[in-house]
Amino acid sequence: MRTAYRVETVRAAEAELMSRLPEGTLMRRAAAGLAAACFSLLGRGRVYGARVVLLVGSGDNGGDALYAGARLARRGAGVTAVLLGSRAHAGGLAALRAAGGRVAEDPFEPLAAADLVLDGITGIGGHGGLRPDAVPVARAARGSGAVVVAVDLPSGVDADTGEVAGEVLRADATVTFGAYKPGLLIDPAREYAGAVRLVGIGLEDLLPSVPELQALQHEDVARMLPVPAAESDKYRRGVVGVVAGSRRYPGAAVLAVAGALHGGAGAVRYVGPAGEAVIARFPETLVHAGPPAKAGRVQAWVVGPGLGDAPGVDDVLASDVPVAVDADGLRGLSAELVRARTAPTLLTPHAGEAAALLGVAREAVEARRLAAVRELATRFGATVLLKGSTTLVAEAGGRGPVRVNPTGTSWLATAGSGDVLSGLAGSLLAAGLPAIDAASAAAYLHGLAARRASGGASPIAAGEVASALSDAWRDVTS
Numbered sequence: 001m002r003t004a005y006r007v008e009t010v011r012a013a014e015a016e017l018m019s020r021l022p023e024g025t026l027m028r029r030a031a032a033g034l035a036a037a038c039f040s041l042l043g044r045g046r047v048y049g050a051r052v053v054l055l056v057g058s059g060d061n062g063g064d065a066l067y068a069g070a071r072l073a074r075r076g077a078g079v080t081a082v083l084l085g086s087r088a089h090a091g092g093l094a095a096l097r098a099a100g101g102r103v104a105e106d107p108f109e110p111l112a113a114a115d116l117v118l119d120g121i122t123g124i125g126g127h128g129g130l131r132p133d134a135v136p137v138a139r140a141a142r143g144s145g146a147v148v149v150a151v152d153l154p155s156g157v158d159a160d161t162g163e164v165a166g167e168v169l170r171a172d173a174t175v176t177f178g179a180y181k182p183g184l185l186i187d188p189a190r191e192y193a194g195a196v197r198l199v200g201i202g203l204e205d206l207l208p209s210v211p212e213l214q215a216l217q218h219e220d221v222a223r224m225l226p227v228p229a230a231e232s233d234k235y236r237r238g239v240v241g242v243v244a245g246s247r248r249y250p251g252a253a254v255l256a257v258a259g260a261l262h263g264g265a266g267a268v269r270y271v272g273p274a275g276e277a278v279i280a281r282f283p284e285t286l287v288h289a290g291p292p293a294k295a296g297r298v299q300a301w302v303v304g305p306g307l308g309d310a311p312g313v314d315d316v317l318a319s320d321v322p323v324a325v326d327a328d329g330l331r332g333l334s335a336e337l338v339r340a341r342t343a344p345t346l347l348t349p350h351a352g353e354a355a356a357l358l359g360v361a362r363e364a365v366e367a368r369r370l371a372a373v374r375e376l377a378t379r380f381g382a383t384v385l386l387k388g389s390t391t392l393v394a395e396a397g398g399r400g401p402v403r404v405n406p407t408g409t410s411w412l413a414t415a416g417s418g419d420v421l422s423g424l425a426g427s428l429l430a431a432g433l434p435a436i437d438a439a440s441a442a443a444y445l446h447g448l449a450a451r452r453a454s455g456g457a458s459p460i461a462a463g464e465v466a467s468a469l470s471d472a473w474r475d476v477t478s
Ligand SMILES: NC(=O)C1=CN([C@@H]2O[C@H](COP(=O)(O)OP(=O)(O)OC[C@H]3O[C@@H](n4cnc5c(N)ncnc54)[C@H](O)[C@@H]3O)[C@@H](O)[C@H]2O)[C@@H](O)CC1
Pocket: 014, 015, 018, 026, 027, 028, 030, 031, 057, 058, 059, 060, 061, 062, 064, 085, 121, 122, 123, 124, 125, 126, 127, 128, 129, 130, 131, 134, 151, 152, 153, 156, 177, 201
């Protein structure tokens, strides 16, 4: 499991560690890791003679850049510092000068010829976007063709939330120290970070066991996925009921059932008017045309994909088994009704649906994804999976770590892919997974399946994502 911690937590751990070590040790460790990352980014044999520009703010983030610059200068790079703050880290500046680096009067001249730029304007002490005087310098850095490496964080992003309040210098790579910060894993900030590399500075044992964010890895998901025992029958493995599709949108029913069939439940029961289309594609489905309450035994429900205005949501919410509510099921959903449920509820909105549930504009959700997912989970007392380029899952009540899905791909932004996801999540609920695990494992497999289906490079249809779920499952468990 990859974890990310808030700034105050990282600072507390750093203070504890610093009190045990000689002064300057942590910054030396950070700078050594940063310089090593720069050596490998520049490539073997290309450090000597490389033109490196350091953008230096007034805090310790600038200090890291200066000490790393000194290391690069000692290996023969031509290193120029551009001082953007009211002051600069004195020790770092002295180290750079002693190693043969220089300070530029005019930032634009060295930037025009740079091979590598280190962004040390602000790190975890930064607030808001880049200040106006730094903006033209950052633009020149980005336009120079040099490789841009962010020190700890891309300057201008909010470390704790991933929010971006103004201009940010987009990095090709970020070298972060001690722990991931939420802003490196959540959009929109994540997009500015490029490839993120974590440099250990000895904080690991001093960080609390509960992080702000968790990103699952293969082994975490493998532990969650159901494995049928020898004596399992379909009821023990779970039956998932899918209330989806309409005469107008029969395809949503087919895709939700496709997702459900790949989620480990023992059987899939379909309830709605698209039974013929479902059976034609998946003859193994149990089809029922009446109301959900009369459909027979079900251990978890999925309700909403392509449902239109058809009834079914209230019926399903009145049941005492886990329910995943998606798409049309989310429209006008009553928080009171959901909060009153005794069994777990999972909501799977995209940003637009989340905005409607919260009564805000879609842009407000996209800009503040972490706050939005926690707020929904609190208001509805439900586990919430907020879809997007970085899908987030918050536990019912909004407490505890939020899970961020690391397998997403922009190829998933295709019609019907959400139907596959909700079917899959419902199936995992029926198989007995806690809602937070069902949702985050579903997002993980779904992203992985999309990557497999697209080969990372081609458009895909939602049906192909569903077909690739078995491969994704095998990848994770083998
Ligand atoms: N505390 C520690 O033990 C360690 C800190 N390290 C580095 O130190 C950084 C944190 O250092 P600081 O606490 O000094 O904070 P920063 O260097 O991140 O930034 C604070 C400075 O930037 C200015 N500033 C704030 N917002 C700004 C904006 N939008 N535009 C321009 N300037 C702005 C502030 O006035 C302040 O002078 C970390 O990100 C990391 O790079 C590392 O060396 C590892 C060890």
